Amino acid sequence: MIFKYLFYLLIFPGFLFVSVFGMIVGWVDRKVSARVQFRVGPPFFQNFYDIFKLWGKEVILVKNSPYFIFVIAPIIAFASVLITSTLVGTAFFFNLGIGGDLIFIIYLMIIYSVALILGASSTGNIYSSIGAGREMKLLLSDELAFILVILVPIIHAGYKIDLIQILDYQQVNGMIIGSASGIIAFIVGIICLQAKMAMVPFDIPEAETEIIEGTLIEYSGPLLAFWKLSHFMMYVFMPLLLVILFWGGISFASIGSIIAGVLKYLLIVVIMILIKNTNPRVRIDTAIIFFWKYASPLALIAVILAILGA
């Protein structure tokens, strides 16, 4: 029994699968961006080389800073991302889950941001603390919209907070994206993912040309590798989560349905890459205004529609 869970956590769909697949998707992102920008782009193994290289580098600690928080923050973030991806992955591939896992997932995703804020503010670097402040503001602005988005499938599935029950509901009653509330929530959800993954136009906390990587400025070596790996893993589970919540997951009944499931995932990834490549970065105040004035009310409308049954 315990070996089964360890297998889920460490091999499939946990650490090994998600990190390797995440790096591959990260390569797709870089390659597609490069082709859009008239560049050649990196070779296939570039992300693997980068992570491997970072493991061999030394960790430079900031003098007179709380080392403990600085070191523990990327590990906590990595652990939370790992557990989230295991939960999403088991629900997606094996139709397994624990009770109330959706709440757990929301909680773990906040833990990642909190760890980033803690790690960044422990260094005492001005740029780092500006980045931490921005991350905090971004978290406060996108979180409400994201939770409202997640509420929509919960309400559709009859107030069930389990991923499997949402999947089961969709098997019987059709995909949630087919309803009016579903499609609105799905679109807002993609934008929230963009902000959660700190991709352009919401790469505000780590804007290189403004605050030089901001939150990650003091990180180096294996600790930076943890952050980078966590980010690559997000490429996998974030779109998968949307597929589960709105698009009926994947079915292994026939080859066609497997391909359909993969295509759903790829479509979300491609939309995210396209948004990233066709927009400039916004300022943090614009992002807050956008999420509180447009995205959250839109998600709220979706929730109301869902309650009304649309």
Add this chain to the structure above:
Amino acid sequence: MRELELYFGPQHLGMVGNFSITLKVEGDRIINATANPGYLHRGFEKLMEYRTWMQNFPLVCRINVVEPDHMELIYSMGVEKLANIEVPERGKFIRSIYCELARVGSHLFGLWAYSNMLGFDTAANWAMYHRDLVLDLFEELTGARVYHIYIRPGGVRRDFPEGFEDKIVKTLHSIGGKVPDYNATFFENRLFEKRAKNVGKITREQAIKMGAVGHAIRATGMKYDIRKIEPYAAYDKVEWDVPTREGGDAYSRLLAIRDEMIESVHMIFKLIDKMPKKGDVFTKTPNPFKWRIPAGEAYVRCESSRGELGLYIVSDGGDKPYRVHFRTPSYSHGLTILEKALEGESIADVGNIMISLYVVAPEIDR
């Protein structure tokens, strides 16, 4: 809220070059900005007093890395005025075409810097790619990609190669065909508008008072262009317009740059049409080692891609200049206007304002 001092230094990724700004910030607001030039002080002006008239060419180029061509032009114009040299007609046209090409290349570089700063790598890399096409033209014409040393007192170093005009037209057409794409993804992007509008705003009075030139003053609605006011080379031979914008913010400056680029391309087409097909491209000058220019002083100015560029040059009758002084656009843009425009803005907009003003650090430290 606590006041912090933020050093926006020369190693900063959003910095334009060897230049830094010390910012006093309160939260995200900038209270006070102090520009610190001097990281690249090589003493260009002093060094030029120790080199002969012709030897100075490799040096003037280095004053503006992005666009060395107008530096060559202004120095040649200064020497010509001192030595009373006339430039042949075809040489004048070639100079104009060459300088407009340089303007297009430089503006594309500016567009790269600006959109890169906004985290918008797509438009940035497009601009860099298209600038490379312009550099290919320069390479064919002069043998060098960045520092061409093509303009010389009396004209230009050599004539256009066979079929070069067609090549220019072809390259510019292929770049111009991408303008709708640039518009759709960048200039008409709502997020860019949101990001750049009302940022780094200067009024026309402030602009005049603080010595703004080039696109910075044209973005406030003033038709100020040396090519019109005091035509040199062949700029008075063709019809063209000075594009202006109202607003005086980063958004208007960027759009002014785009309009100027398009106007330059049209101007190149007209210049190529009107250019005399045959004739000398330079007037012969004496042996550079024995060339002595009669005593006197001259002030010349031209319109570089950053704005009005001036040169004060004095000769004491020797084989070297007695004194050389440049009036560079980045000096006023990078010191007075930047400091003023940064006040009250957010930290996120430092690069936004700086690059929209087009500051090139070596121009300040010449």
